[in-house]
Structure formats: structure tokens, C-alpha cells
Amino acid sequence: MEETGDAVKKKKLVFVTVGTTCFDALVRAVDAQELKGELLKRGYTHLLIQMGRGSYIPTKSAGEDGSLAVDYFTFSSSIADHLRSASLVISHAGSGSIFETLRLGKPLIVVVNEDLMDNHQSELAEELAERKHLYCARPQNLCHTIASMNLESLLPYSPGDATPIAKLINRFLGFPDD
Numbered sequence: 001m002e003e004t005g006d007a008v009k010k011k012k013l014v015f016v017t018v019g020t021t022c023f024d025a026l027v028r029a030v031d032a033q034e035l036k037g038e039l040l041k042r043g044y045t046h047l048l049i050q051m052g053r054g055s056y057i058p059t060k061s062a063g064e065d066g067s068l069a070v071d072y073f074t075f076s077s078s079i080a081d082h083l084r085s086a087s088l089v090i091s092h093a094g095s096g097s098i099f100e101t102l103r104l105g106k107p108l109i110v111v112v113n114e115d116l117m118d119n120h121q122s123e124l125a126e127e128l129a130e131r132k133h134l135y136c137a138r139p140q141n142l143c144h145t146i147a148s149m150n151l152e153s154l155l156p157y158s159p160g161d162a163t164p165i166a167k168l169i170n171r172f173l174g175f176p177d178d
Contacts, residue, residue: 010045011045011046012043012044012045012046012087012088013044013045013046013047013048013085013086013087013088014030014039014044014046014047014048014086014087014088014089014090015048015050015079015082015083015085015086015088015089015090016030016047016048016049016050016089016090016091017050017079017082017089017090017091017092017097018050018051018052018054018092019050019052019091019092019094019096019097020052020053020075021052021053021092021113021116022052022053022054022055023052023054023092023111023113024054024055024056025113025114025115025139026090026092026111026113026139026142027049027051027054027056027058027072028056028139029111029139029140029142029143030047030049030058030090030142031049031056031058031059031070032143034143035142035143035146036067036068036070038143038146038147039068039146040066040067040068042146044068044087044088045063045068045069046063046068046069046070046071047068047069047070047071048070048071048072048073048082048086049070049071049072049073050072050073050074050075050076050079050082051072051073051074052074052075053074057072058070058072060072079097079100080100083100083101083104083106084104086106087106087107088106088107088108088109088151089101089106089107089108089109090108090109090111090142091108091109091110091111092110092111092113092121093110093111093112093113093121093122093124093125094121095121095124098110098124098125098128098134099157099159102128102133102134102157103157103159105156107134107151107154108133108134108135108154109134109135109136109137109142109145109146109149110125110128110129110134110135110136110137111136111137111138111139111142112125112136112137112138114138114139122136128157131155132153132154132155133154133155133156133157134154135149135154
């Protein structure tokens with residue numbers, strides 16, 4: 001078989017999740033042409049958006065003519081398969097999504113939803129970004145974060161061992177040591 005000049009491009013998926021809430025600002029941000037262009041420049045081929053309860057509908061694309069393939073859905077019983085197949089995850093700041101992604105060892109950009117009152121989630125995202133486990137962004141600077149990120153600089157996340165704390169609590173409550 002004769003090879004053509006077109007190399008077969010390996011699929012590189014960016015998975016975006018907003019969880020169960022409405023986070024139209026994030027969906028709008030990833031739907032922007034400038035951001036999609038930045039993802040293409042970095043070698044990503046597909047963008048899959050889990051848009052939750054949002055009302056903003058992103059633009060679908062089959063990815064022909066070298067553009068980014070874009071698809072979306074509202075909810076799924078589990079996003080684990082999407083996370084596993086992703087080359088990059090862009091997520092809301094929910095602790096479940098953050099830690100599930102970090103446990104899988106996937107590069108992660110957490111986007112804080114500033115419309116939430118008493119936004120304690122931003123503290124978690126900012127702390128983990130400071131420890132270099134992920135990048136933290138806002139919808140308005142997400143494109144800049146993608147343009148300037150160096151995924152090799154991220155450090156793997158290893159969950160702590162809660163055993164000593166559990167033993168201490170058990171002892172305090174009068175339970176025997178196991």
C-alpha cells in the first residue's frame with residue numbers, strides 16, 4: 001500500500017465538565033474560536049463538553065478541514081470513561097471532579113465559577129495549583145492559561161494516608177485499635 005502525504009493524526013481529546021450545575025461562562029469560553037485555535041496549535045484534535053444544566057449550546061463540528069472536532073452532552077451516569085480517554089481535562093472546581101481527574105493522572109485545568117456564592121471551591125483549586133498539581137483559571141483567562149501552560153511542569157498528586165487520623169479519632173471515641 002502506498003503512503004500518502006497525510007499523516008494519520010492521533011486523537012487527542014480535551015474533555016470539559018461542568019458537573020451538575022449551570023456554568024455557561026465555561027462552556028462559552030471553550031466554544032470561542034480563539035480558544036479552539038489554541039487547542040489545535042497544541043495538537044488537540046477533539047473537544048467534548050459536558051454542559052450540565054446550562055442553556056448555552058456550543059457549536060458542534062465534525063473536525064473536517066483540520067478544525068477541532070467538537071461535540072457535547074448534558075449529563076452522563078458516569079464521566080469516568082471520558083476522563084480516562086482525555087489528554088487534557090478542563091473542569092469546574094468541584095472536589096469530586098478534581099480528585100477523580102488527579103487520581104487518573106490527567107493534566108487538569110480547573111475553572112472557578114465566580115457566580116457561585118461563598119465560593120469555597122476556589123480555595124481548593126488555588127491551593128492545588130500552588131502545589132503544581134493543576135492549573136487554575138477563570139473563564140475570561142482560560143485561553144491565556146492554555147496558551148501559556150507547560151503540562152510537564154505539573155506534579156503528580158498522591159493522596160495522603162488518613163490512617164493515623166482515623167486511629168486517633170477511634171482511640172478518642174474509645175474504639176479498640178485494629
